[in-house]
Amino acid sequence: MSKARVAIIGAGIVGASIARVLSRYENLEVHLIEMEVDVGWGVSKANTAILHAGYDDDPNLYPNRAKYCVRGNYLWRKWTKQLQIRASWNGSLVLSFSEEDEEELYNLLERGERNGVKGLRIIEKDEIQKLEKNASPSATLALWAPTAGQISPFEAVTALVENAVENGVILHLETKVLDIVEDGTRVTKLVTNNGEIEVDWVINATGLYADYIAELVGGSEFKITPRRGEYFLFDSTAEPKVSRILFPAPKPKSKGVVVTTTVDGNLMIGPNATDLPEEEKENKETTQEGLEEVWINASKLVKSLPSKSKVIKTFAGLRPEPTGGDFIIKPHDSLLGFINVAGMRSPGLTSAPAVAYEIPKMLLHLGARLVLKKNWNPTRKRIIRFSEVSNRRKNKLIAMNPLYGNIVCQCEMVTEAEVVEAIRRGARTIEGVKLRTRAGMGRCQGAFCRAKIAMILSRELKIKPWQVRVKGAGSEIGVGDLFSLLHE
Amino acid sequence: MYTYDLIVIGGGASGIAAAIKAKELGVKKVALVDEKSYLGGVLPQCIHSGFGLVYFKEDLTGPEFTEKLVQKAKKLSFDVYSDTFVFKIIYRDYFEKLVYAVSKHGIKKLKTKTIVYSAGCRERSIYEIGVVGSRPSGIFTAGEAQTLMDIYGIMPGKNIVIVGSGDVGLIMARRFALQGANVKAVIEIMPYPGGLTRNIVQCLNDFNIPLLLSHSVLRVIGKDRIEEVEVCKVDESKKCIEDSIFRIKCDTLIISAGLVPRVELLEDLGISIDPLTKSAVVNDRLETSLPGIFVAGNALVVNDLVDYAVEQGEVAAQGASEFVFNNGISAAQWKKIKLNGNIRFFVPQLISGERDVIMYGRVISPEEKVKLEINEIKKEISFFRVRPSEMIRLRLNKDELSSVKTKSLTFSISKRSE
Known part of the structure; x- marks a missing residue:
């Protein structure tokens, strides 16, 4: 049986979800193409990490967002179990502080019902306090959405990619698509910095760059504008935390600054929403004003925030805001074989699995044949977290592999065995190790462990210690050995 | 399960000194637990000199200081657990604490009467x-750059900007210059340097490295x-002065903006914390609010000199030995240290008045011609100059303290009247 070749450009949450879904078919050869050195480093890496319930999106204005969010929320329950992705389904509260806000809550409730969100309720002060003891006492009412949850988006991307690769998907890292070749009717070839890839189908899941990639085949009718959001992340010991996801009543541009506790147990506040010029697709700078705005708005939702001295990191992420505001999930108008999955702004993370299941349907509709694999593996095992297991299990792990007895990251208690396993699973950089293991994510922000991790990467990748990269190309931890500048 | 009289957590200068002192005082079963494969804490990466002038009466480098201390330790018999990371302490009761540690041999559960916690600080x-x-x-x-360079032999960059003029930042400015890097500036938000004068001279002036104050x-x-x-330039309230913003090109930024004691494991136990030192409230045996748990070195207070860390290790060891031999520290009407005027902190925060005590403190801002007064004991000490960068070390002896009947002692630093 000859295989149809599918290239998914972009290994973020959307591309990775599609890769997993397409890996189920016997007669597809799936290539997942990523320009960065690791998967999930674009939009997926820095966002609010929320699995939305699905009441926000007006089905008349944004039909795709409204439809896929609710389905995605449902699908994540299964996917997180199959792939051992940690999620907490702790529910969200939208708080109102004025009559105007209250009216908005009733709008959300009505919209949620239309979108098919289950369990939504408007609740009053005493119940708000019962559900979230750190909620601001000034909150008059709240929309309680028990189906909302939290996930680690980066963990989700790596899990999806690992599972997809296990099922035969071919991953191309540090591969930038420079051109897309067509024969007049359909796409035939991708030209990349790493050579050419012959293709029958191309799926554009390139997040912020989706307009650039669409432009390569012409007739792109949309632009992607980066909308920047800034965040504070607190130390895991910082109190008080919140046990639910707290939102203000939404504004037209965004859902507002959220107060939430990540799956790793860190309180997080953010984001604001700053629209950047369309070309600033890498501008993830934090700003004094932006962070101030986040702090002020977050403070309104809770009784109190931990002291600022408990902040361990500030960061910013970009959301890909498309022309028109709705997800763009459709084949190219005239060119056969090119499908856009673009503008996956919020609730893009929540929607990703539901959107991914659209792709095989679309391929069938466009004339592809799809045959399911007999031996598709739906599961993936997560990296064992030494710090989370019992002392008895810790002893067993060390007896099996003494590297579990070497603590590399003291703040998060990450062992050498975990670091080595992260490298085995594809981490090539200190950032890649950090995102897979949490080494360097604690209060010292890597000051104690980065050098040790660099030495492990150097050993495992067989490169010189100073050649170890912190992040992408050009981010080497050193410029040479200690005496290199004296020899120049 | 192993049973000890004393477990010292952290094998830096104060930890080793504590283990040595405890053995010298006759404590039988002593263990020293450290996460690294070598003892000395950060000293082995501090290849500059300036260590040991008080303790060994010699000017030593960090590795030399460590070596001398380790040689001294080797003559005594106590257990050393290297490559062993303590991840939990449990306070069972007055006489029994459990220390959980992990190493390549598995999880160790150690039982002990007393603990000296000397796990240092973080940046x-x-x-x-x-x-x-x-x-x-x-x-x-700064410490991370030092580890990269002098433990692992990696040169982090060529064009360096350093934030903070504390001693670590200054030492690293020179270290980078010696290895051929271009140190473009040391940037200090305060209007005065954060480090010792000798380091300003030897690390910056001698290498023509600009120091940008304010x-x-x-x-x-x-x-x-x-x-x-x-x-940017800042005004007296540390606010950015408009139109003063400029840029410096660099490939490396070194952060040397202060140290914080690492006492998370003790915080988990619920010990009292002094917000001024961000470490434990201790009495003059350096015992925390939990009986039998002592803190020393930079985990107690960020010291200027390793000699002070060693001294605190020894005081804590004296406390631990008293605890072991007398089943606890004798009860006392602890006198609280109260602060007044230009003082950031003083440790210990509680003193008994029954023994000599060494007090360590810092001022909030630099000031000339000041006096430190302790009214309750009619003590007055003059200083020509005080600076936040220079720790005030003060010995109060038993005799002058014994007459005090008040429940507190008030330390105040103020201008001398001419």
Whole structure:
């Protein structure tokens, strides 16, 4: 049986979800193409990490967002179990502080019902306090959405990619698509910095760059504008935390600054929403004003925030805001074989699995044949977290592999065995190790462990210690050995 | 399960000194637990001199100081657990504490009567000093850069900007210069340097490294590797002065903006914390609010000199030995130290008045011609100059304390009347 070749450009949450879904078919050869050195480093890496319930999106204005969010929320329950992705389904509260806000809550409730969100309720002060003891006492009412949850988006991307690769998907890292070749009717070839890839189908899941990639085949009718959001992340010991996801009543541009506790147990506040010029697709700078705005708005939702001295990191992420505001999930108008999955702004993370299941349907509709694999593996095992297991299990792990007895990251208690396993699973950089293991994510922000991790990467990748990269190309931890500048 | 009289957690200078002192005082079963494969804490990476002038009466480098201390320790018999990381302490009761540690041999559960906690301090990160902008590579804390260079032999960068003129920052400025890097500036937000005068002279002036006082790093620019920093002049309230913003090109930014004692394991136990030192409230045996748990070295208070850390290790060991031999520290009407005027902190925070005590403190701001007064004992000490960078070390002896009937002692630093 000859295989149809599918290239998914972009290994973020959307591309990775599609890769997993397409890996189920016997007669597809799936290539997942990523320009960065690791998967999930674009939009997926820095966002609010929320699995939305699905009441926000007006089905008349944004039909795709409204439809896929609710389905995605449902699908994540299964996917997180199959792939051992940690999620907490702790529910969200939208708080109102004025009559105007209250009216908005009733709008959300009505919209949620239309979108098919289950369990939504408007609740009053005493119940708000019962559900979230750190909620601001000034909150008059709240929309309680028990189906909302939290996930680690980066963990989700790596899990999806690992599972997809296990099922035969071919991953191309540090591969930038420079051109897309067509024969007049359909796409035939991708030209990349790493050579050419012959293709029958191309799926554009390139997040912020989706307009650039669409432009390569012409007739792109949309632009992607980066909308920047800034965040504070607190130390895991910082109190008080919140046990639910707290939102203000939404504004037209965004859902507002959220107060939430990540799956790793860190309180997080953010984001604001700053629209950047369309070309600033890498501008993830934090700003004094932006962070101030986040702090002020977050403070309104809770009784109190931990002291600022408990902040361990500030960061910013970009959301890909498309022309028109709705997800763009459709084949190219005239060119056969090119499908856009673009503008996956919020609730893009929540929607990703539901959107991914659209792709095989679309391929069938466009004339592809799809045959399911007999031996598709739906599961993936997560990296064992030494710090989370019992002392008895810790002893067993060390007896099996003494590297579990070497603590590399003291703040998060990450062992050498975990670091080595992260490298085995594809981490090539200190950032890649950090995102897979949490080494360097604690209060010292890597000051104690980065050098040790660099030495492990150097050993495992067989490169010189100073050649170890912190992040992408050009981010080497050193410029040479200690005496290199004296020899120049 | 092993049973000890004393477990010292942390094998830096104060920890080793504590183990040595405890053995010298006759404590039988002593263990020293450290996460590294070598003893000495950060000393082995401090290849500059200036260590040991008080303790060994010699000017030594960090590795030499360590070696001398370790040689002294080797003559005594106590258990050393290297490559062993303590991850939990349990306070069972007055006489029994459990220490959980992990090493390649598995999880160890050690039982002990007393603990000297000497796990050192950590450096504040770039996020804790409010710098905004991007988050590229090339940003290191001073200690991390030192580890990269002098433990692992990696040269972090060529064009260096250093934030903070504390001693660690100054030492690293010279260290980078010696290895051929171009140290473009040391930036200090305060109007005066944060480090010792000898270090300003020997580390900056001798290498023509500019020190920008009353300046602040605002923003980091660069995608994968840092390319520039945005700097501005600040006024007395540390606010950025308009139109004073400029940029410095660099590939490396070193953060040397203060140290924080690492007492998370003790915080988990619910010990009392002094917000001024961000470490435990201790009595004059350096015992915390939990009986039999003592703190010493930079985990207690960030010291200027290793000699002070050693001294605290010894005091804590004296406390631990008293605890072991007398089944606890004798009850006392502990006198609280109250602070007044230009004082950031003093430790210990509680004194018995029954024994000599060494007090360690810092001022809030530099001042000339000042006096330190302790009214309750009619003590007055004059200082020609005090600076936040220079710790005040003060010995109060038993005799002058014994007459005190009040429940507190008030330390105040103020201008001398001419």
